[in-house]
Amino acid sequence: MVTAFSLAYAIGAPVMAVLTAGLERHRLLVVAMGGFALGNLLAALAPGYAGLLAARLLLALSAVPMARAPRVSQMREASESVLVACARSGLSSWSTG
Structure with a gap:
């Protein structure tokens, strides 16, 4: 499951x-949060491995905009690529720690 995500x-x-x-970043964040909530609901109700795997894939794709949108919009003077790298490194260290 972790590898698929x-x-x-x-x-x-x-x-x-x-x-x-x-x-628009606000709309993107709202849609991503809705997708993430739907993915969690589907994961909780998944009858088997295939359903759970599909839900995890939806969760991963929904997490991308949520990790990117707030940080980029909060810090206008820094480059977007640096902020995205910082956000992803924090997410990676959190998930492995």
């Missing part, structure tokens, strides 16, 4: 960045 996050991050580049 990590791979989906790693592969989905650049894809989601391109797909959501033109969206």
Whole structure:
């Protein structure tokens, strides 16, 4: 499960960045939080491994905008790539610690 989440996050991050580049950050964050809530609900109600795996993939793709949107919008003077790297390193250290 952790590997599936990590791979989906790693592969989905650049894809989601391109797909959501033109969206307003507030709206993107609200939609991502809704997707994350739906993913958790589906994971809780999953009847088997395949359903749980699908829910984890949805969770990973929903986590990308949530990790990116607030930090980038809060710090205008720093470069976006530095902020995204800091956010992801914090997420990685939290999940492995």
